[in-house]
Amino acid sequence: MIPRGGPLADDRPGLSARTLLFIAGIYFSVLTVVGFWLWQRWGGSFATRAVDDISSLSGILFAALCSAWAARSARGRVRHGWRAMTAGLLGWAIGEVIWSYYELVLGYEQSPYPSLADAFYLMYPVGAGVAVVLLSTSKTGRSRIRLVLDGLIVAASLFVVSWISVIENVFRAGGESHLALAVSLAYPVADVVIITIAWASAVVAYRPSMGLLVAGLIIVALSDSVFSGLAAVNDYYTGNLIDLGWLAGCGVLGLAALRSIGEPPREQASALVPRRARLWLPYLPLVLASCVATAKILPGINSIPFAAAVLVLVIGVLARQFVALAENQRLLSDVGRLAFTDQLTGLANRARFIDRLDHAVVRQRRERLTLTVLCLDLDRFKAVNDELGHPAGDELLVRVADRLSANVRSTDTVARLGGDEFALLIEGPVDDAVVVADRILEAFAAPIVVDGVALAVRPSIGLTLATADMNQSSVSSLIRQADLAMYAAKRDGGACVRSFVPDLPNPYELPRRLPVVIERPTPGIDGSAVGGAEGLAPQRPAAIPEPPRRPPLAVRLALLALLAGLVVLAFSTALRGRPGPIHVLLPAQNQCQR
Numbered sequence: 001m002i003p004r005g006g007p008l009a010d011d012r013p014g015l016s017a018r019t020l021l022f023i024a025g026i027y028f029s030v031l032t033v034v035g036f037w038l039w040q041r042w043g044g045s046f047a048t049r050a051v052d053d054i055s056s057l058s059g060i061l062f063a064a065l066c067s068a069w070a071a072r073s074a075r076g077r078v079r080h081g082w083r084a085m086t087a088g089l090l091g092w093a094i095g096e097v098i099w100s101y102y103e104l105v106l107g108y109e110q111s112p113y114p115s116l117a118d119a120f121y122l123m124y125p126v127g128a129g130v131a132v133v134l135l136s137t138s139k140t141g142r143s144r145i146r147l148v149l150d151g152l153i154v155a156a157s158l159f160v161v162s163w164i165s166v167i168e169n170v171f172r173a174g175g176e177s178h179l180a181l182a183v184s185l186a187y188p189v190a191d192v193v194i195i196t197i198a199w200a201s202a203v204v205a206y207r208p209s210m211g212l213l214v215a216g217l218i219i220v221a222l223s224d225s226v227f228s229g230l231a232a233v234n235d236y237y238t239g240n241l242i243d244l245g246w247l248a249g250c251g252v253l254g255l256a257a258l259r260s261i262g263e264p265p266r267e268q269a270s271a272l273v274p275r276r277a278r279l280w281l282p283y284l285p286l287v288l289a290s291c292v293a294t295a296k297i298l299p300g301i302n303s304i305p306f307a308a309a310v311l312v313l314v315i316g317v318l319a320r321q322f323v324a325l326a327e328n329q330r331l332l333s334d335v336g337r338l339a340f341t342d343q344l345t346g347l348a349n350r351a352r353f354i355d356r357l358d359h360a361v362v363r364q365r366r367e368r369l370t371l372t373v374l375c376l377d378l379d380r381f382k383a384v385n386d387e388l389g390h391p392a393g394d395e396l397l398v399r400v401a402d403r404l405s406a407n408v409r410s411t412d413t414v415a416r417l418g419g420d421e422f423a424l425l426i427e428g429p430v431d432d433a434v435v436v437a438d439r440i441l442e443a444f445a446a447p448i449v450v451d452g453v454a455l456a457v458r459p460s461i462g463l464t465l466a467t468a469d470m471n472q473s474s475v476s477s478l479i480r481q482a483d484l485a486m487y488a489a490k491r492d493g494g495a496c497v498r499s500f501v502p503d504l505p506n507p508y509e510l511p512r513r514l515p516v517v518i519e520r521p522t523p524g525i526d527g528s529a530v531g532g533a534e535g536l537a538p539q540r541p542a543a544i545p546e547p548p549r550r551p552p553l554a555v556r557l558a559l560l561a562l563l564a565g566l567v568v569l570a571f572s573t574a575l576r577g578r579p580g581p582i583h584v585l586l587p588a589q590n591q592c593q594r
Helices: 017-040 044-073 076-105 116-121 123-135 141-172 178-204 208-232 243-260 276-300 304-339 350-367 381-388 390-406 430-443 475-491 553-576 588-593
Strands: 371-378 413-418 421-427 448-450 453-455 459-466 497-500
Touching: 017 044, 017 243, 044 076, 044 243, 076 116, 076 123, 076 243, 116 123, 123 178, 123 208, 141 178, 141 276, 178 208, 208 243, 276 304, 350 371, 350 413, 350 421, 350 475, 371 390, 371 430, 371 475, 381 390, 390 413, 390 421, 390 430, 390 448, 421 430, 430 459, 459 475, 475 497
Parallel strands: 459 497
Antiparallel strands: 371 421, 371 459, 413 421, 448 453
């Protein structure tokens, strides 16, 4: 059986979507109230500064607590990543406490810059950068090379935009204080580095929590850039609406941490083939940088043809790269489809079924769904291969796959695990699973014609359940239980359904919410019934005992001969007083003497 995610698997259930939406609603409702307070400056300057500082500190602590919770619920690299994020956020929180001390306790109208608070503020980009690197799940060398190249493109592009919009003004307004200049430049440069790593990591392996994390980092980085620009011209004051950017960014970071709880940390199969939009993400900053740089440089260029030629060259190179990316993405999609599709039947293969079941198990912990796994095995399939050949057996498997697909819902997953073994994943009420199992048995009542021969095949079906009231199940345990139930059905003669429910005293006993087992006579290859009457034969399933095994015929004949010898020996001893041969005819010598 396939383990669930190895050493990095998260065994703790995550928060439901409804809970996450509830938390997000409360947080951003508070953010709206704080925004109105800062806008209207209710209570005067001191009250506005107090609300601003307290709300900022609360938002940072919210994100830190969520990161700590995510680290406690995760394992391996993911745990270390959220620990690094927690450390960076706590450093930011200490810096915010120092800043609030300057303003609210010491009463500074203008807090000193740079100060001890900036030393703790700069712990955040360090922790966030380490966290994003650890949370990235790409492991192949080719992905690392692409990550570095994409990072260079994004970093250079963002640096151009930051230089034109913020850094150039900060550099020119640095004055005589080299320390103030270094601190002012550290914020936008660190944000460029963080966004570069996060952006490129999201392109390599996207997950919902990673998307929220990147969004939060970008919001915080934009707020830092605006703060650096305002501070360079002495236009920043506490209570500025730009502070809402930090508060919103912390909220998104906290939601990213909460969303990661219960999320499989390994790279999912669907993430191995990124969407076209994610392939183009590294080039969006390049387009932005080209536009900003052109708008900056174009007024100083007197030659319009030269500027047009440069613009056409940039657009042509980008268009050529986009075409190459589209072709590569199509090839990767084809390879991914082949890797998760059974080549004979066109159904999902074992890898895809396990991946779907893994997703369903994780989703069940959030939404309390009922999962049903069915394993099917065709009775007397080996006889078809032996008597009609393997091509006929392959054609039979294709017809069986068509019948299975035609009798399930569009939301169900049908897979061929190998040979003549199939599996179904059904998400929904137990009654739906029972209806599907009964429909499958009904579908195989008619024979399947292959090469002019009517083959009456029947499936042995094993069924297992995972409900919200049961103990948490894993992928391997569900498949193993369905396999055991399927083999129990085959031992009962096949063409029936057996269930495995671990919570019952007898695991092969069908629960009350399931109907009585439907059995059909096991047919031969030519369609003739082998045992049982035609039609339905309801039978109550019981525990499956081992069938008594009779010794071979030769052994039984030898035992019978030995028993006969013992009987003859016993009569000989009783009649003559001593053991010895019994002569039926007297010897010729004795007859002459008489």
